[in-house]
Amino acid sequence: MTMGKAPRITIEDLSLAFRTGTGPFVALDRVSFDIAPGSFVSVVGPSGCGKSTLLKLLSGVYSPTSGRILFDGKPVEKERLQGQVGYVFQRALLLPWRTALQNVMLTMEVARRSMTRAQREAEALKWLEIAGLKGFEHRFPHELSGGMQQRVSICRALAFRPQILLMDEPFGALDEITRETLQNELLQLWQQTETTVVFITHSIPEAVILSEQIVVMSARPGRVVERINVPFPRPRVDSVREHPDFVEMAGHIRSLLHPRAHAIAAE
Numbered sequence: 001m002t003m004g005k006a007p008r009i010t011i012e013d014l015s016l017a018f019r020t021g022t023g024p025f026v027a028l029d030r031v032s033f034d035i036a037p038g039s040f041v042s043v044v045g046p047s048g049c050g051k052s053t054l055l056k057l058l059s060g061v062y063s064p065t066s067g068r069i070l071f072d073g074k075p076v077e078k079e080r081l082q083g084q085v086g087y088v089f090q091r092a093l094l095l096p097w098r099t100a101l102q103n104v105m106l107t108m109e110v111a112r113r114s115m116t117r118a119q120r121e122a123e124a125l126k127w128l129e130i131a132g133l134k135g136f137e138h139r140f141p142h143e144l145s146g147g148m149q150q151r152v153s154i155c156r157a158l159a160f161r162p163q164i165l166l167m168d169e170p171f172g173a174l175d176e177i178t179r180e181t182l183q184n185e186l187l188q189l190w191q192q193t194e195t196t197v198v199f200i201t202h203s204i205p206e207a208v209i210l211s212e213q214i215v216v217m218s219a220r221p222g223r224v225v226e227r228i229n230v231p232f233p234r235p236r237v238d239s240v241r242e243h244p245d246f247v248e249m250a251g252h253i254r255s256l257l258h259p260r261a262h263a264i265a266a267e
């Protein structure tokens, strides 16, 4: 689908050393990869390998020690990034005094000012319906389950049609069933947009089911170990999880993340 297009995001020899009390600490070491427009890229790696740091660099929160990030082949200033990048974090971070509908409308109030209130409302209702929240539009966050709150936050991030959506373990705090439901819903929502997604996860099956490309990282210092293209056609149905190629790919990523454990198992 996205093969052959010029990259939307180019990450070039990106390094970041934090200054600490005991000297510089290299969190990311010469990380390079490209992300095609409209594609879905997951980053997996052990705790502390620099995944969140990478997202913070992409969003302009941090500046690299060396290397650079290009959007559509050009460096982007921090100010311009704000209207182009959406976020979803591990916890939904909804405004407690706003209903689900009002929370989804929030980003549009800031980023899509040319719309009338009625247009914003109609669009927010559309997103909530696709996310399976019809009937819950006027509930406040505390009246929704954790999974429903996370759906609202995904709708909120997609509703302003960001060019780039950064997701930092958005399903990490949810149970397995809710997680799988939300993975399917996220794919459905994303397929209706042209948004490029960078998705961080600790779950290997989650990365395989969602992504076009998986970037596997190692810790200390954070480096790219391997970039894997995921060939399964879309829409991906749940049964793909049982396909031998799926199982093999997940096993390969596991062996990259736990080389020692894998070697012992193979002995």
Ligand SMILES: Nc1ncnc2c1ncn2[C@@H]1O[C@H](COP(=O)(O)OP(=O)(O)OP(=O)(O)O)[C@@H](O)[C@H]1O
Residues within 6 Å of the ligand: 018, 019, 020, 025, 027, 045, 046, 047, 048, 049, 050, 051, 052, 053, 054
């Ligand atoms: N502000 C900071 N100052 C110093 N060191 C930092 C800072 N932020 C992160 N680090 C270090 O950089 C490394 C990468 O952190 P980061 O949060 O990016 O990892 P991660 O891969 O997202 O981890 P996890 O999967 O546990 O969330 C870690 O060793 C962390 O201790």
